[in-house]
Structures are given as structure tokens and as C-alpha cells.
Amino acid sequence: MIHKFTQDDTRIVLDVNSGAVHVIDKIVYDILDGYKEKTVEEIIEQFGDKYKKEQLVEAIYEIKTLENEGLLFTEDTYVNHPAFKNRQPVVKALCLHIAHDCNLLCKYCFASQGDFKGQRSLMSEEVGKKALDFLIENSGSRRNLEVDFFGGEPLMNFDVVKKLVAYGRSREKESKKRFRFTITTNGVLLNDENMQYINENMDNVVLSIDGRKEVNDNMRYTVNGSGTYDIIVPKFLKMAKIRNGKSYFVRGTFTKENLDFSKDVLHLADLGFDNTSVEPVVTEDCYDYAIKEEDLETIFNQYEVLTNEYIKRQKEGNGFTFFHFMLDLDQGPCVVKRLSGCGAGSEYLAITPEGDIYPCHQFVGDEDFLMGNVTEGSIKKCTQVDFSNAHVYNKEKCNNCWAKFYCSGGCHANAYNFNHDIHKPYELGCEMEKKRIECSLVIQAKLMNQ
Numbered sequence: 001m002i003h004k005f006t007q008d009d010t011r012i013v014l015d016v017n018s019g020a021v022h023v024i025d026k027i028v029y030d031i032l033d034g035y036k037e038k039t040v041e042e043i044i045e046q047f048g049d050k051y052k053k054e055q056l057v058e059a060i061y062e063i064k065t066l067e068n069e070g071l072l073f074t075e076d077t078y079v080n081h082p083a084f085k086n087r088q089p090v091v092k093a094l095c096l097h098i099a100h101d102c103n104l105l106c107k108y109c110f111a112s113q114g115d116f117k118g119q120r121s122l123m124s125e126e127v128g129k130k131a132l133d134f135l136i137e138n139s140g141s142r143r144n145l146e147v148d149f150f151g152g153e154p155l156m157n158f159d160v161v162k163k164l165v166a167y168g169r170s171r172e173k174e175s176k177k178r179f180r181f182t183i184t185t186n187g188v189l190l191n192d193e194n195m196q197y198i199n200e201n202m203d204n205v206v207l208s209i210d211g212r213k214e215v216n217d218n219m220r221y222t223v224n225g226s227g228t229y230d231i232i233v234p235k236f237l238k239m240a241k242i243r244n245g246k247s248y249f250v251r252g253t254f255t256k257e258n259l260d261f262s263k264d265v266l267h268l269a270d271l272g273f274d275n276t277s278v279e280p281v282v283t284e285d286c287y288d289y290a291i292k293e294e295d296l297e298t299i300f301n302q303y304e305v306l307t308n309e310y311i312k313r314q315k316e317g318n319g320f321t322f323f324h325f326m327l328d329l330d331q332g333p334c335v336v337k338r339l340s341g342c343g344a345g346s347e348y349l350a351i352t353p354e355g356d357i358y359p360c361h362q363f364v365g366d367e368d369f370l371m372g373n374v375t376e377g378s379i380k381k382c383t384q385v386d387f388s389n390a391h392v393y394n395k396e397k398c399n400n401c402w403a404k405f406y407c408s409g410g411c412h413a414n415a416y417n418f419n420h421d422i423h424k425p426y427e428l429g430c431e432m433e434k435k436r437i438e439c440s441l442v443i444q445a446k447l448m449n450q
Contacts (some may be wrong), residue, residue, distance in 0.1 A: 003402035004032055007304065007442045013072070014441065016402050019431040020071040023445045027051050027059045035063055035074065079393050089346040089388045090140035094363050095353050096131055098123045098161055099152040103226065104186050106220045108253060108281050108289060110362060122157040123353040127374065128164040131351045134374040136175045147405060150361060155189035159393065165201050183308040184251075187232035188222070190239065199242050207236045210252035211264020211278060217288075218257060233271065240273055249323065252278040252434075255289035260297045269313070269320040277323035279430055282414050291428060299436045306437040311446050314415060327406065327440035344412050345371075345387025345422075349379070359387055361414030390422045397425055407433045 001016040003023075011029045012020045024032075030050070031043055037314070038046070044056050051059075066072035076206045101120040102109075135145055147168065149161050161183065168179040183198060184206040198205055208217040209232060217227025240248055250273045254261035261278055268276045280299070285288050306322065342348060347360030349371070356363045357379055358370040372379040392398040392409045410433065414426035 001076070001400075001402060002032065004029060007438060008308070010135075010317060010442050010445055011413045012438075012441050012445060014402065015066075015072045015074055016405065017076045018071055018074040018079075019405065019440055020066075020074075021445065022066065022072070025059075026062075027055055028062060031056070035060075040263065046152055054441070070326055070445060075365055088140070089343070089384065090142055091135060091138040091347060091349060092142050092144075092334050093137050093148070093343070093348040094131060095148045095150045095162070095348070096123065096128060097151065097350060097351040097361065098128070098149045098154045098164075099157040100353050101156055102152040102154065102186070103188055103222060104220055105223055106154070107281060108219060108255060108287075112281070120134065121353040123351075125159060125160050125163045127351075127353065127355045128160055128376040129167050129399035130355060130377075132164060132168050132171065133181075134351075134377060135265045136171060136177055137377065138379075139177065143176065144180060146348075147422070148184065150184050151371075153186055153189065154183055155185055155194065158189075158194055162197065162201075180204070184208065186220070187235050187239075188228060190232075190235040192269055195235070195239050195242065198239070199246070204247040204249070205239065206245065207232075207239060207248065207250045208379075209233070209236060209250050209268070210254070211258070211261065212267045215258045215264055216252075217253075217255070237272060239291050249275045249277050251323075252276075253281050254278055255281040256291055257289050257297060260302065261299075262302045262309070265306055265322060266309060273320070275323075276320045282362070282411075282426070282429065283415075296428070296431055299432060303432075303435050303439050307442055311443055314442065314443075325438065325440045325443055327444065331412065342408070342411070346384050347391075360381070360413055362411075362417070387422065397430070401432075403434045403437050406437050 002013055002014060004011070004013040006029070008011075009205055011024050011026065013029070013032060014020075015022075021365075030047060033173060034043065034046070040057075040060055043060060044053055046054055063072065099122050101122065132147070135147070139145055149164075153297040165179075165181055172178055180203040182204040183202050183203060187210045195215070207231070208220070210219055213227070213229040216229045220228050220402055236250060240250075250268050252264060252268070258264060265276055265278050266395060268278070274439055280291050281289060285292060307325075308320070310325060311320060343358070345363075348360060350358045350361045350364055351360070351374055352364055357373060358365075358366070358369055359371065363369040371381065371383050390409065390412060392401075392404040395409050398404045398409045407430070410425040412422045414429055415422050415424055418426045
């Protein structure tokens with residue numbers, strides 16, 4: 001399977017199964033469509049009025065050479081790969097809902113402004129410790145374990161965060177594990193003391209901001225209705241500075257109300273943030289800010305605008321990182337990851353303040369997906385197996401999609417929320433992801449060519 005496309009002045013063909021990417025000229029681009037079905041003579045006859053015979057023969061030879069080298073029209077053999085067929089999923093990451101409460105009232109919040117459509121509550125130290133014990137006991141031989149302190153707003157329960165970090169560290173040596181902690185915060189409660197602690201103890205920090213002041217404050221505001229931009233920007237800039245090379249992201253959401261989101265990404269870069277992620281809102285059509293199919297053309301254009309500026313700034317030496325353009329041309333660390341995606345429900349689980357286990361943070365509160373409780377120490381294996389089997393070969397629309405090894409089948413929660421089936425991907429998300437992949441390939445092609 002191949003995928004070819006043109007963006008600006010660049011023609012690219014991706015060999016889906018090998019992951020090889022080729023920048024090609026127009027004659028090869030034209031020939032590729034019917035190459036597998038036509039003889040050399042038929043190709044020469046078809047394009048004889050457009051190209052010289054010797055040009056066509058040379059182009060066909062180039063294609064054939066790549067094919068013989070396993071870099072074009074390769075077969076998909078991963079379904080029978082031993083690492084995929086014999087995989088034994090183990091839990092390697094937890095999203096700890098340290099606080100089902102929040103000090104903001106963001107319009108688009110999937111968590112109902114922090115309470116996940118339930119009672120506002122904070123995780124106790126006892127439940128948090130049981131969650132870390134659960135992760136250790138269900139992680140098999142895996143050494144590195146991921147824990148994300150999430151909410152609501154985690155800083156509303158920061159004392160417990162610190163106690164759980166200390167507890168995790170205390171168990172590392174005897175359990176032969178290594179915890180990597182992340183915290184996601186809206187930043188309102190950041191101060192010098194907790195920023196210093198976060199910098200010293202968190203492997204990654206996610207800072208929530210939507211971009212320009214008017215965009216951010218339209219969606220992200222406090223309980224008294226005031227915007228957050230002026231409160232959080234100085235704190236985020238300080239946090240980014242003291243990270244001094246350690247991982248962090250400023251993460252935002254764009255909606256129908258700011259379809260010119262490339263300006264928000266660039267605004268964050270201009271403020272001085274090196275690592276950004278601005279992602280499309282995912283919500284029901286009934287909301288004014290929901291993204292719809294009619295918006296895709298505008299969104300695609302914005303990704304192209306961002307692509308060109310991204311390349312320009314990289315060449316000028318003042319580049320930044322945009323999460324959705326960080327494409328791994330080696331197609332990830334292993335075949336299982338490429339086929340199975342985020343691992344929600346099998347390798348990645350969410351834990352509520354009460355210790356309830358769900359496939360991920362977006363399933364929290366849906367009793368159909370309650371998988372157990374950490375105080376009991378076990379989970380519903382049938383649900384874990386269902387999610388483990390929700391890979392690209394068991395998703396009809398993914399199986400023949402050229403992007404399957406990059407998006408890995410998309411988000412299970414989005415699939416379920418829109419189609420009531422984790423095996424049917426969220427189509428708008430698919431289209432946007434494919435465009436981002438194309439932009440990422442163009443970026444790498446142009447920067448590598450430089």
C-alpha cells in the first residue's frame with residue numbers, strides 16, 4: 001500500500017508498510033497510480049504525449065528499484081509478527097484523578113468543570129498509595145512506569161501529590177521499578193514553592209492555555225467569570241524557564257470559535273514556549289463551538305499555514321516544537337505500539353478519587369466501563385482484553401487506511417462517544433490526523449533536504 005500527495009511544491013509518496021518516505025518528481029508521481037496494474041509498454045503509451053520515452057523508462061526503473069529494495073509497495077506482515085501475536089499487555093501507566101474538583105469553568109471541559117458528572121472529591125493518600133501498589137503489581141517485568149497527576153485541578157490536592165511521589169520513590173528499589181511522574185495544571189494555583197517542587201520531581205509538566213488572550217479567556221475562566229490569561233502566562237513562562245531542558249508542554253484546545261488556530265500556536269511560540277500542543281475540541285454537534293465536517297477545509301489550510309511557518313522558523317534557527325508535527329519516521333519503538341495506539345483500557349488506566357478503575361480519563365463516570373477498584377487489587381480482564389484487541393486489524397476503517405501505523409487507530413473514547421463502538425473511529429478526528437501526518441512528512445522532507 002502506498003499514499004501519495006502534493007503539498008505546496010512538494011510531491012511525496014509514503015510506503016505504508018515499510019514506513020519509507022520518498023520525495024518524488026512529477027513523472028514518478030503520475031506513473032505510480034497505475035504502476036502495479038500496467039505493463040511498461042502500457043505506461044509508455046499512456047504518458048507518451050506528456051513525457052519522452054527515455055524519461056518514462058528511467059522513472060519506471062527508479063520505481064522498480066525501490067520496489068526491489070523493499071521501499072515501495074511492500075506487503076503488510078505485521079499481523080503475524082511474533083511481538084504482536086504473542087503480546088501480553090501489562091499495565092504500565094496510570095492517570096491518577098487526584099482531584100475531581102476544579103477552580104475553572106472551561107466551556108468545553110469534558111469533565112464537567114472537574115467533577116466528572118459526580119460529586120466533587122479529592123483523592124486520599126491511602127487510595128493513591130493503593131493505586132501505585134496496583135500499578136507495581138500489574139506491570140509485569142516492565143521497569144519504567146508512568147503516573148500522571150490529573151484532575152480537575154491537581155494543585156487543589158497538592159499535599160497528597162507530594163506524599164504519593166515520596167511513596168512511589170520509596171518503593172522503587174525493592175520493586176525494581178522507576179516511576180516517571182507528570183502533572184497537568186491550569187496554572188492558577190502555581191507559586192514559587194510548588195513550581196520548585198514540580199520542577200524537581202516531575203518528569204513532565206503539561207500547562208493548559210489556549211493561545212491568544214481573547215481566545216483563552218473566551219473558553220477558560222474562573223468561577224467568577226474572569227479570564228485566566230493574565231494570571232497564568234507569567235507563571236507558565238517562569239515554569240518553562242526553570243525546566244531548563246526538562247520536558248514540558250503548553251497545551252491548548254481550538255474550537256469552531258478560533259479556527260485560525262495557527263495564530264494561537266505561533267502566539268505561544270512568540271511568548272517563548274518551545275513545546276506546544278494545540279488540539280481540536282471533541283464534543284457533540286449541539287454546541288456552538290463544536291468542530292464539524294464543514295470546518296475541515298479551513299482547518300487543513302491552517303495546518304498548511306502552520307507547516308510553512310514551522311519550516312521557516314526552523315531554518316532561521318528560532319524553531320519550536322509542535323506536538324502533532326513530531327512524527328517518528330521509524331514508526332515508533334515497536335510493532336505493538338504502532339498497531340495498538342495509546343493502550344487505554346489495557347496498558348493505561350484511569351483511577352478516580354474513590355479508587356475506581358476506568359479505561360482512561362474520558363470514560364470516567366460511565367458505569368459500563370467500570371473495571372474494578374484499586375482497593376480490591378484486580379480488574380475486569382474481559383474489558384482489558386476487549387481494549388487490547390481494539391487494534392488496527394480489528395477496525396474495518398483502519399485496516400485499509402494509509403495512516404494506520406501513525407495514528408494507531410485513534411482514540412478509543414472518541415470512537416465510543418461518537419459511534420458507541422471502540423472499533424469505529426471518530427471520522428473527523430481521522431481526517432484531521434491524516435492532514436497532520438501529511439504536514440509532518442512535508443516538514444521532515446524539506447528540513448532533511450536542507
